[in-house]
Amino acid sequence: MSGAVEVVRAGALTTVQDEGRVGWAHLGVPRAGALDAPARGLANRLVGNPVDAALLEATVTGCAVRPDRPVVAVVGGAPCRVTVDGRPVAWGAPVHVPAGAVLDAGPAVRGLRSYLAFGGGLVPEPVLGSRSADLLSGLGPAPLRDGDVLPLGHPTPAPAATDAVPWPGVPAELVLPLSLGPRHSWFTDEALRTLTTATYRVSPDSNRIGLRTRGPALARTREGELPSEGMVLGAIQVPPDGCPVVFLNDHPTTGGYPVVGVVHGAALAGAAQAVPGTRVRFVVPGGGTVRGGAPS
Structure with a gap:
């Protein structure tokens, strides 16, 4: 030391x-x-x-x-x-x-x-x-x-001086690109359109485990829950209230609620700084919309 x-x-x-x-x-x-x-x-x-x-x-x-x-x-x-x-x-x-x-x-x-x-x-x-x-x-x-x-670890050499540092900005709106699946078929076509067109808000209940949202509920085509299955960083799990939850770094490794999609990892840094009430939009890369359970 x-x-x-x-x-x-x-x-x-x-x-x-x-x-x-x-x-x-x-x-x-x-x-x-x-x-x-x-x-x-x-x-x-x-x-x-x-x-x-x-x-x-x-x-x-x-x-x-x-x-x-x-x-x-x-x-x-x-x-x-x-x-x-x-x-x-x-x-x-x-x-x-x-x-x-x-x-x-x-x-x-x-x-x-x-x-x-x-x-x-x-x-x-x-x-x-x-x-x-x-x-x-x-x-x-x-x-x-x-x-x-x-x-503390051993001191490091003094870094070179910098004139300006490009710190990432704090998002006024959180735009989260996603890939659908693996359980998007558990949701109605209208729910999938809602997911990628509606505006959600960051919930005050968010934490290091997950970014919780408030907004229109996503209707399902199947009732019940899944046996626990593996969860990845950025997974969008949908609990019984129908509002998407984006799993962050302290998320559990398994879960039983259906995952409608996965947010691309590079977009998750903005979630770390999104205060409660921040607008959240889920988008399909390329600007497509979701029809019939698949992007178009």
Whole structure:
């Protein structure tokens, strides 16, 4: 270990995340990992870390930490006010935090999740090859509490200075391209048209497990439920209320509600920052509509 950071203010929900536990779903282990992968990678690059280094994901209210050695840090993802010992510093760019100073990432001004990266990365003990916290299974470090201490890795060389950094924007509307299946035949033709033409809204009940939506219910042609079957990242499961749920990083690996389609993985980063009430549209790539159970 080469130093540590103490959690001064844990906020509503702050977790350690990296790229996640990729490749373990066949054993029933969820993926976990940072929901906004582009923000995770950019924050790490700006402090000289590999893109998959572990960092902090703070939700809505931000968090504050105190390193016991000088460290280069970046706060990115959801825009927020950033201070070091109460003095304003840059958001989205590397800042030098002296030993014993408090780095505070305030509440998100837009979006939901801010990312705090530190030179050398966070190095709590990995579980199945990842340091990510998984809220569903409980694997990895627990959600942070005030007073927790996290080890830092060895300092990395100072990154090159940058004039401008292209942080992804926070979506005013979430457009999610999808591929139908495997259970789209469980839904009426009208339901499939509704799915790809209606506007949904992000539900306040959304979390790291799934993006829940509110909007027109999708009518089914078959009653009952399926035996549990494998679920993938981005699967659009439809529970009994008929409103689509998009599975995110902490999703279960099996489920019994029918999956009407799967959102393309590259589009899921926007879901990490979509606040409750954000418009959601599901689209078929190429601009097609759905007729007779298939895109046209």
